[in-house]
Amino acid sequence: MTKKLIKLLSLMLVTAVVFTGCQPAGEETKSDDFEKYGQEFKGKIAKSYEESEEWWPTTPKPPAGTPNVLIVLLDDVGFAHIGAYGGLIETPRIDQLAQNGLLYNNFHTTALCSPSRASIMAGRNHHRIGLGSHSLTAMGFPGYNAYPPESAKSVAKHLQKAGFVNYALGKWDHTPLYEVSRSGPFDRWPSGEGFDHYYGFMAADADNFRSLIWTDHNPIEDWEDKEAYHLSEALADKGIEFITSHVSVSPDKPFMMFWAPVAMHSPHQAPKEYIERYKGKFDMGWDKAREIIHKTQLEMGVIPTGTQLSMRIPEIPAWDSLKPEERKLYARQMEVFAAMMTHVDEHIGRMVDALERTDQLDNTLIFVTSDNGSSGEGGLAGTFNETYVLNGLQTPFEANMSHYEDWGGPNTYPHFHAGWAMAGNTPFKYFKQIVHRGGIQDPLIVHWPKGIKSKGEVRNQYHHIIDIAPTIMEVTATPFLKELDGEEQMDFDGVSMMYSFDSPDAPTQHPEQYSELFGNRAIYKDGWKAVTIHGNRMPWNVNVTAPFETDVWELYNLNEDFSESVNLADQYPEKLEELKKRWDELAWEYNVYPLYDDMVMRIAKQQGRLFGDRKEFVYYSPGAVRIAEKASAPVKDRSHSIETKLNLTGKEEGVVVACGGFTGGYTLFIKNNRAYYDYNFYHGVYYTLESPPLPKGDVDLKFVFRKTGFIQGVGELYVNGEKVDEVAMPEMHIATFSLSETFDVGVDYGTPVSNRYSITNHFPYTGELDKVIVRLMED
Numbered sequence: 001m002t003k004k005l006i007k008l009l010s011l012m013l014v015t016a017v018v019f020t021g022c023q024p025a026g027e028e029t030k031s032d033d034f035e036k037y038g039q040e041f042k043g044k045i046a047k048s049y050e051e052s053e054e055w056w057p058t059t060p061k062p063p064a065g066t067p068n069v070l071i072v073l074l075d076d077v078g079f080a081h082i083g084a085y086g087g088l089i090e091t092p093r094i095d096q097l098a099q100n101g102l103l104y105n106n107f108h109t110t111a112l113c114s115p116s117r118a119s120i121m122a123g124r125n126h127h128r129i130g131l132g133s134h135s136l137t138a139m140g141f142p143g144y145n146a147y148p149p150e151s152a153k154s155v156a157k158h159l160q161k162a163g164f165v166n167y168a169l170g171k172w173d174h175t176p177l178y179e180v181s182r183s184g185p186f187d188r189w190p191s192g193e194g195f196d197h198y199y200g201f202m203a204a205d206a207d208n209f210r211s212l213i214w215t216d217h218n219p220i221e222d223w224e225d226k227e228a229y230h231l232s233e234a235l236a237d238k239g240i241e242f243i244t245s246h247v248s249v250s251p252d253k254p255f256m257m258f259w260a261p262v263a264m265h266s267p268h269q270a271p272k273e274y275i276e277r278y279k280g281k282f283d284m285g286w287d288k289a290r291e292i293i294h295k296t297q298l299e300m301g302v303i304p305t306g307t308q309l310s311m312r313i314p315e316i317p318a319w320d321s322l323k324p325e326e327r328k329l330y331a332r333q334m335e336v337f338a339a340m341m342t343h344v345d346e347h348i349g350r351m352v353d354a355l356e357r358t359d360q361l362d363n364t365l366i367f368v369t370s371d372n373g374s375s376g377e378g379g380l381a382g383t384f385n386e387t388y389v390l391n392g393l394q395t396p397f398e399a400n401m402s403h404y405e406d407w408g409g410p411n412t413y414p415h416f417h418a419g420w421a422m423a424g425n426t427p428f429k430y431f432k433q434i435v436h437r438g439g440i441q442d443p444l445i446v447h448w449p450k451g452i453k454s455k456g457e458v459r460n461q462y463h464h465i466i467d468i469a470p471t472i473m474e475v476t477a478t479p480f481l482k483e484l485d486g487e488e489q490m491d492f493d494g495v496s497m498m499y500s501f502d503s504p505d506a507p508t509q510h511p512e513q514y515s516e517l518f519g520n521r522a523i524y525k526d527g528w529k530a531v532t533i534h535g536n537r538m539p540w541n542v543n544v545t546a547p548f549e550t551d552v553w554e555l556y557n558l559n560e561d562f563s564e565s566v567n568l569a570d571q572y573p574e575k576l577e578e579l580k581k582r583w584d585e586l587a588w589e590y591n592v593y594p595l596y597d598d599m600v601m602r603i604a605k606q607q608g609r610l611f612g613d614r615k616e617f618v619y620y621s622p623g624a625v626r627i628a629e630k631a632s633a634p635v636k637d638r639s640h641s642i643e644t645k646l647n648l649t650g651k652e653e654g655v656v657v658a659c660g661g662f663t664g665g666y667t668l669f670i671k672n673n674r675a676y677y678d679y680n681f682y683h684g685v686y687y688t689l690e691s692p693p694l695p696k697g698d699v700d701l702k703f704v705f706r707k708t709g710f711i712q713g714v715g716e717l718y719v720n721g722e723k724v725d726e727v728a729m730p731e732m733h734i735a736t737f738s739l740s741e742t743f744d745v746g747v748d749y750g751t752p753v754s755n756r757y758s759i760t761n762h763f764p765y766t767g768e769l770d771k772v773i774v775r776l777m778e779d
Contacts, residue, residue, distance in 0.1 A: 060163035062254055066476050067448065068364040069159075069256040070355070071468065072348055073120065075113065075171060075205075075265040076432060078374030078424030081341060082443050086297035086426070088281070088289060089338045093349030094368055094445065099456045101366070101447030102501065105302055106508075108524075109372050109465045111432060111439040111517045113204060114146075114174040116371035116465050117260070121154035121193060123469030123492035125514075127591040128152070133518060134204075135176045136630065137602045140609070143591030146176045148188065150487040155469035156194030159256050162478045167242045168195040169235050170260035173204045177628040178610055182217060191216065195258070199238045203628075203740040205386070206231055206262045207661070208269040208340075209410040212626070212740055212750050219626040221749065224760070230271060232261050232340075236347035240354040247358040254476065259351065263344035264337065266378065266386045266415035269408050274339035282334040285319030285327065286419040287312065293426040301458055303427060308565040310429040315380070315538055316419045329401055333382045333416035336408030365475050366447040367468060373439040374424035376431030378415030379540030385682065386413045387663040390736040392542035399683045413663045418540060427563040433539045435515040435522040436531055437564050451475065452501045459500050461508040462524065466494030474498045493590075514586040519548060519597045523583040527559035530579035534597060543600045553580060603735065607634050615776045619657070621769040624745040629736070632659055632743035633774035635666075636733060637711050642668055642677075643702040644772045650696050654765030657772045658744050660737030661751035662759075668703055669748075670694070670765070671757060677703045677717055678754040679729060680737075686755070689717040689725040705729070707779045745772050 043055030083091045084098035085105075109116045114134040115126035122129050127143035129152045138146035156166045168190040175188040180202040190198040199215050206212065208231040213220050223229040239259055246255050282289065294309040312318070319327065348368070355361040383395035384403040403412050421431045422438070430438035444463070446452070473480060474496040482489055495509045515522040519534030532553045535546030555569040555576045569576050587593055596602065610631075617633040633640070644656055650673050658667035666679045675691040689703070702718040711732045717725040741750045747764040748757075757763040 060161065061252075062163050062476065062478070064252065065363070066254045067451065068254045068360055069472050069476065070351070070364055070366045071120070071256075071258045072366070072368045073117065073171075073258065073260040074344070074368070074370040075260070075262060076372065076375040077264050077341075077370035077443065078421065078426075078438070079428060079441050079443055080293045080297070080426040081264070081374065081424045084445065085302050085443050086293050086300055087424075088293060089341045091341065091345040093345050093352060096349075097352070097366060097368060097447040098445045100449065101445055101452060102454060102457055102459050103302065104444040104446070104459045104461070104463060106460050106462045107369065107442055107444035107465075108440045108463070108513065108515075109370070109442050111372045111435050111515065111520070113171070113265070113371045115517070117171070118148060118174040120465050120468050121156060121258075122148060122152050123155055123466050123494045124152050124490065125466060125493045125590045127516065128490070128493060131174055132516065132592065135174050136204075136606075137599055138176065138606060139596065139602055141591070141594060143593070146174065149490075150485070151490045153484045153487070153489060154193040155472050156256060156258070157484055158194070158473065158478055158481055159476065160194040160196070161481060161484070162476075163253060164476075164478075165246060165250065165253055165255045166195045166197075166257075167239075167246075167255060168198045168200065168258045168260075169239055169242075170200040170258075171204075171206075171262060171265075172198070172200055172202055172260070175202055177203070178631040180628045181626065181631060182219065182623075184217070186217060189217070197242065200235070200260070201262070201740060205265045205267065206740045207267060207410075207413065207751060208232065208262060210751050212742060219749075228271070230269075230343070232263055232344040232347045235259065235261055236350045239351045243351070243354045243360070244358060247360060256472070261344050261347075263340050265375070267413040268333070268337045268340050268416060269410070269412070269414070270336060270339035270343050272409065274343045275336055275408050277342070278335040278338045280331075281338065282331045283327070285322075285331070286316075286417075286423040287319045289423040290426045293423065297427065304460075304562050307427055307562040309427045310563045310565045312422065313429050316422055317380075319419070325401065326397070329397070329404055330382065330417045330419065332404055332407050333378075333414065334420045336414065337416050337420065339408065362449040363451075364448070365451070365472065366445075368443070368445040368447075369465070369468075370442040372432040373428070373437075373442065374421040374431060375415070376418035376421040376539045377433075378417055378421070380418060382415055382417040384412045384414050385663050386415055387733070387736065387738060388682065389415065389540065389542075390739065391734045394540065396683075402683075411662075418538075429564065430533075431539050433518060433520065434533055435517055435520045436533070439517075439520075440515060440522075446497075446501070448475070448501075454502055454504070457504060459504060461497070461500045461506065461510070462513070463497055463508070463510050464494060464513050466492070467497050467510060468494070470494045470496040471498055512582075514583055514590065514592070516587065516592050516595075518599070519551075519595055521551075521583060523579050523586065524558070525579060525582060527557060528575060528579060529556045529558055529564070530554070530576055530583065531556070531564075543598065545597050548595050548597075555579070600735075617774040618771055619745045619774070620771045621746040621765075624772070625742070625747060626749060627743040629659060629738060629741065629743055633776070635705070635774065635776070636735070637707065639705060639707045639713070639777040639779045641702055641704045641775045641777060642772065643700065643775070644668075644769070646699045646701060647768060648694055648696050648699050649767070650694070652765065652767030653763075654767075655744070655746065655748045655757070655763045656701070656765060656769065657746075658748035658753050659742070660753050661741035662753070663738050663741070663751075664733055665737040665741065665753040667748060667753040668701070669754065669757060669763065675701050675717065675719065676754070676756065677715060678756060679715065679732070680753050681731060681733070685731075687715060687727050687729045688756075689715055689727050691717055691719050691724045694719065745769070
């Protein structure tokens with residue numbers, strides 16, 4: 001026998017041993033020799049191989065035929081946006097899933113992104129897992145601390161332990177932003193919740209043309225050098241890559257994929273050709289659009305016969321009362337929104353095609369839903385720059401109109417008028433954040449050809465987003481682990497919806513549900529609903545405080561009034577009090593108390609908790625990059641200095657430090673041998689400081705902001721201790737530059753803060769940069 005043949009046979013033998021060792025999981029008990037070997041061993045070890053018996057550890061593996069799971073969680077998509085729900089936007093690929101699956105018309109969420117996204121994974125009410133509001137407005141109480149307990153691990157964790165491979169893509173914003181960096185901690189990242197791979201953005205939104213992405217725990221920007229990049233397409237590309245890779249390597253292993261695009265959250269951005277397709281399609285305005293949608297919904301049977309169209313709320317103007325130029329701009333806003341929706345629908349279809357191409361579609365359980373109702377956060381004019389809204393401001397009409405031509409392109413970060421959100425929630429009133437049906441009732445399409453016999457039918461059982469996880473567990477026959485990683489697990493609050501798949505008339509198994517968000521409260525019980533808007537605050541009003549006891553409650557019989565159009569509070573006061581009492585009982589049970597409505601103070605207290613009395617922040621190059629804005633030195637409305645020491649030859653250029661992006665922020669940089677500090681306010685307003693030509697050798701470069709009043713002050717630029725420029729800064733950001741842009745030393749990742757340097761290469765500093773020191777000073 002030749003040496004080559006011997007070598008080949010040896011290799012074949014090793015390969016056979018490795019692969020035959022992957023046995024199905026079975027019931028195991030620890031052997032007597034566990035302590036001796038430090039691992040389970042059920043074989044036999046003797047001095048000789050002939051007398052010994054081999055035994056291989058097993059790996060968990062679900063039974064053959066276990067379905068895959070795909071959750072498509074859209075953002076800010078209202079009940080009436082999808083074509084299958086009577087909407088005016090073209091969504092043929094989602095509609096196709098509805099035609100071959102089930103459409104639920106009584107499905108509810110928490111009214112906001114962070115809580116819904118935590119709940120869909122956890123299968124538990126959002127206050128019970130610390131996400132009573134957005135993670136940015138966390139408080140130090142069990143219902144609001146943004147720290148889901150280890151006793152409430154996600155459905156992904158259960159599936160992972162059972163042998164699934166789990167993939168998360170897109171938005172993951174219920175991790176507190178101060179934990180979003182390469183140093184973690186990663187307990188509340190997708191990896192800590194049972195996902196084996198992650199590709200997405202760890203923020204409330206993202207620029208669709210220049211996205212700041214995390215791949216597992218590593219920051220990347222793969223939009224660079226791609227002319228036609230759009231985030232929805234990139235997420236679909238990665239989803240298809242994951243699917244085809246998985247099926248190629250592990251065809252006998254099921255997977256779960258959580259796919260969550262930025263669509264349709266602000267910024268509403270779409271390729272130009274998609275926007276052009278909708279030109280003139282919404283000139284009828286939001287009032288007529290609601291009428292058309294309502295009529296279509298009735299004809300399709302999406303809503304019960306006799307459902308009224310709720311009245312337009314008084315805060316939203318009648319379309320016919322608007323000036324011609326207002327109607328022109330607002331129609332354009334909706335054209336862009338529709339374009340983005342059709343675009344993401346197309347890429348959802350590409351992933352469905354990948355499932356079909358790999359013979360996985362028939363046995364993949366697909367959910368398509370949204371995290372809350374359509375968003376009215378754009379206010380009563382919409383905005384070309386979402387940062388206005390984040391700082392409690394309404395965008396001037398003239399500023400918006402100046403961006404009419406490029407609305408939805410890379411030079412805007414837009415949101416539409418609240419009137420269009422109302423239309424997207426037809427037949428309901430109100431919006432995201434509010435717990436009337438306009439804020440919490442969402443589309444849900446379920447598609448599973450192998451397991452659901454019914455096709456294209458409507459299901460009207462009451463259900464909630466916490467029911468998705470238990471449904472996945474039942475469909476995949478995955479056991480609920482009472483203990484996970486050494487922690488006893490709380491039971492799910494949700495119930496499985498599987499009973500309804502082929503039983504259209506089955507009574508709901510979720511007859512009661514409380515709601516609370518930002519003080520807005522509601523309870524549903526056996527078809528009756530009590531609800532109140534705290535302080536009558538609309539979503540575009542950032543900080544309204546009011547006594548909770550003065551809130552006015554409403555009462556609806558949803559069995560007869562699907563659209564919450566007839567308030568029965570005066571007619572049935574005893575019923576209302578009964579429901580309010582029950583809400584209070586559930587509030588105590590699920591950690592809803594204490595109620596607190598001062599959002600500005602909540603954010604400020606978060607900052608105090610994070611930074612305490614710390615006055616100095618030292619950031620070293622090259623590692624101090626992609627730090628979340630909320631985790632960077634808290635300089636807003638504070639006197640402070642930013643300082644670095646450089647050794648210059650006269651050829652250096654680039655960013656020393658930057659925070660934010662083209663929507664707002666600050667940057668200190670060198671260009672043409674001069675130092676600049678640029679503060680990017682709104683609508684092309686920059687506060688710029690410029691030095692004379694810089695000397696060679698050791699140079700101390702320093703910016704100082706001296707506060708002179710509320711959100712205003714004076715900026716000063718120093719070179720080697722000498723003041724070289726000064727500028728008044730009469731208006732500044734109150735709270736936020738951006739939800740997604742970051743703090744970076746030596747580079748400006750994402751979009752550029754300043755219009756004085758390149759928008760494509762991040763303008764990295766070309767010299768040696770040791771560190772940047774930020775110091776907070778007494779005001």
